[in-house]
Amino acid sequence: MNAFLTELGKNLAGRWAAALALPAAVFVAVAVVAVMLGPSHALDVTLLWVRASTVSTGPALVWAAAGFLAATALVGLAMTALGGVVIAAWGATGTGPGRPFTALRQRRWQRAGAKADTAVKAVLADQENRRAKVTARRAVLRRDAISELEPNCPTWAGDRLRAVADRVRRGTGLDLTTTWPRLWLVLPDAARAEVTTVQERCASAARTPVWGLAYLVVGVYWWPALVPGLWLLLVSRRRIRRSVGVYADLVEASVDLHGRDVANQLGFELTGRLTPEIGAQVTEVLQKRPTALRTP
Template sequence: MLDKFWESLGEDLAKRWVEHLFGPAGLFWLGGALLALIQGLAQPWVDSFLNLSTWLQGAVALFAIAGVVGSAQVVRLFVFPLLRLLEGYWWSPLSKPFIHLQAQRWEKRRERAWALKKKQLNGESLSLQEKQELTDLETWVHQYPVQRDDLLPTPLGNLLRARERAPRTRYGLDAVVCWARLWGLLPPDLREDLLSARAALNRRVEAFAWGLLFLLWGWVSWLAIPVGLVWMGFAYYQACLAAAPYGDLIETAFDLYRFRLYDALGWARPADSASEKAHGEALSEFLWRGTLKEPIRYPGKPGQE
């Protein structure tokens, strides 16, 4: 038993070391070392390392690997607050001008999309170029909130906010309030997909953090600044790509399994789509504040009316 335990532990540690050494953390330290070598700042350290005995060289190498792994773990502690910053949860005076810019694009593209859609609904034929434009605009609009007041200053924030607000718009359910309760009612496969999608998003945010930190090597060489900026831009683009399936899965969870929430809480399901939004708003209000407009009658035991 113990042999298998240590074997599995060793395999897990080896996997983590490889992941960090060849991931953003390893690239950060390797890039800094290369810049120091180019500038001639690291040559005394290299000479000292080569003059060490084989055992000491091995010890220094292990210490360096441990440092890379340890720094990666420290950066992971800041992934969530960094994600919030990338979404655009900033100080209000700072975010307002960026939200205004987003709102201008939002209004312009929604108006153009509606104009093309209206033309199509009226029976007028769209050109091939207009059909492609309508598809692109509808895709873009889908990644932004329906309400102007829900806009955030960044594309990543708007993408996640749109999916977060969708259950409230359709069903009256506040995703922030209801998510923790719904999570326990989801099938295992969907939960695994959600965890995998969120992990992918977190990895992109972590990569952005290392790109931001790479700017610190600017004191070694000015080349670190353009490299860091390109790194950050690519990581942000990848984060937006990863956020799309994650947000879609959250929306899917409400689309397919929201009635499980009503059943688990003993609330009657909405009778039809027309009354569902009001039911969802009442349920969200109860879960958040514990308030009810009128008492809820819970169903009796199985077999009882």
């Protein structure tokens, strides 16, 4: 999981100019309008026009434009850093500051899991009961919506990526964190481009709640900014789940289709599928652990 979180962090830092120029400019414009109007004249368009006219000509316009561009750049850099913090939080474990959130998610998952187990047992007891099957399916979906595995991270995104690593390890024997950098080198250009595109979506989704909080801060002084702030916070959860879910599926698909290429590059020369036994050997080679530390 750390490997593809690192890739997301690199992507977030390397492409901020194109991705953040417009939203940063809009945010700075909203902040400027908030300062010009203040809370007592929040929607006074006439007053805004009058005050904006005072800097629309001469040297004042040049200084205003320079200040606007500088502020836009600073906001973009700040959002890059804060978006990276959000991505880092996805990979946090259930220790330290994230422990209460992880414990809460574990309790929710266990309750949902108990209901799912009860519903599945009801189906096994009566195979012809269609209503019981529907109930069981919904109960399983509710549990998996919290996490596919018992939660070990304070966020859904972290556990979603952890579930991919677990499936890859069980299905192929590969350690995904160790294998991913090598797999990236053997992926075709089309596959790399697709992964990079989804990484950009994940980075953008990670910034969404940060933008929402930033607008709420402005909204404390100028209430119209509360509207985009609340909207961004509401859509951030769905955006993060959708983008991280697609990214996790794409990572798993990359292993399924090209994991054997990594083994072949290491000299295993496979002619069939990559089995867990061979995958475990590939992982041992990649990890380069001393003999004394190898698992029997």
